[in-house]
Amino acid sequence: MRFSKMHGAGNDFVVLDLRDGRAPPTPADCARIADRHFGIGCDQLLTIEPARSAQAVASYRIWNADGSVAGQCGNGARCVAAWLVRAGAAPAQGAFSIDSPTGAHAVQRNADGDFVIDMGAPRFAPAEIPLLGFVQAQDAYPLELDGRVLAIGAVSMGNPHALLEVDAVETADVAGLGAALQRHPAFPQSANVGFAQVLAPDRIRLRVYERGAGETLACGSGACAAVAVLDRRGQVHAADGVTVELPGGVLRIQRRADGHLWMAGPAAFVFEGEWS
Numbered sequence: 001m002r003f004s005k006m007h008g009a010g011n012d013f014v015v016l017d018l019r020d021g022r023a024p025p026t027p028a029d030c031a032r033i034a035d036r037h038f039g040i041g042c043d044q045l046l047t048i049e050p051a052r053s054a055q056a057v058a059s060y061r062i063w064n065a066d067g068s069v070a071g072q073c074g075n076g077a078r079c080v081a082a083w084l085v086r087a088g089a090a091p092a093q094g095a096f097s098i099d100s101p102t103g104a105h106a107v108q109r110n111a112d113g114d115f116v117i118d119m120g121a122p123r124f125a126p127a128e129i130p131l132l133g134f135v136q137a138q139d140a141y142p143l144e145l146d147g148r149v150l151a152i153g154a155v156s157m158g159n160p161h162a163l164l165e166v167d168a169v170e171t172a173d174v175a176g177l178g179a180a181l182q183r184h185p186a187f188p189q190s191a192n193v194g195f196a197q198v199l200a201p202d203r204i205r206l207r208v209y210e211r212g213a214g215e216t217l218a219c220g221s222g223a224c225a226a227v228a229v230l231d232r233r234g235q236v237h238a239a240d241g242v243t244v245e246l247p248g249g250v251l252r253i254q255r256r257a258d259g260h261l262w263m264a265g266p267a268a269f270v271f272e273g274e275w276s
């Protein structure tokens, strides 16, 4: 089966074209493809499939490296958009729409050639994250972890996110705290755990310990989640745009008048291949 290897700010993907209706790989196949020694290697596998909504040019689905299914992938959405343009299935400069597992997303192109994706409105209601043990949305939730009570932000971008503020991302215990929070009973569907350092109202640094993949070099929905939580706390001004510096690259997130977060960033092709 032919595949494309791509990345968005270092978050890397194997992309499969299933628009002919072929069945998607099983979770076990996804994990094998994602394996960086016995397979091709990627953080997530993306399948491109026929559109599910009338206005979209195609739809996509997302599997993490461990074979688990995800509801959203921001870096993956930009790579899907770039893939569709190169395949001639979407306009190179105009706007179009793609269907993610959790809804349709408008796609635009900015002057730098980056893809700009409408990632939708953040969902803060605990029931939508999901987050157990709380009813009302809060700026931070007191969660006990290893005998300490941490103030955790939580939000859904179509997938669950937790957020910890840190003084310096370099020294954050990303793997330790990330894995522990993913196992916390408050997150019944686990979570992508972001570690954010606020530099200014328009600039943050972020590392993300992703559900089903571990720490990645970038997480698009995680960048949106961090900006959403910090914006709600008044620590960044998302309406003016926030630059999110991740280990693999830079994303720009802006809240528009309708409350949706639009994410701009790169999408790169690395190579094409044949999966036997």
Ligand SMILES: N[C@H](CCC[C@H](N)C(=O)O)C(=O)O
Pocket (backbone or CB within 6 Å): 011, 043, 044, 062, 064, 069, 070, 071, 072, 073, 074, 075, 076, 159, 160, 192, 210, 211, 212, 213, 216, 218, 219, 220, 221, 222
């Ligand atoms: N690990 C995520 C899916 C990939 C998200 C990330 N790669 C992005 O760019 O948003 C989850 O299980 O919800």
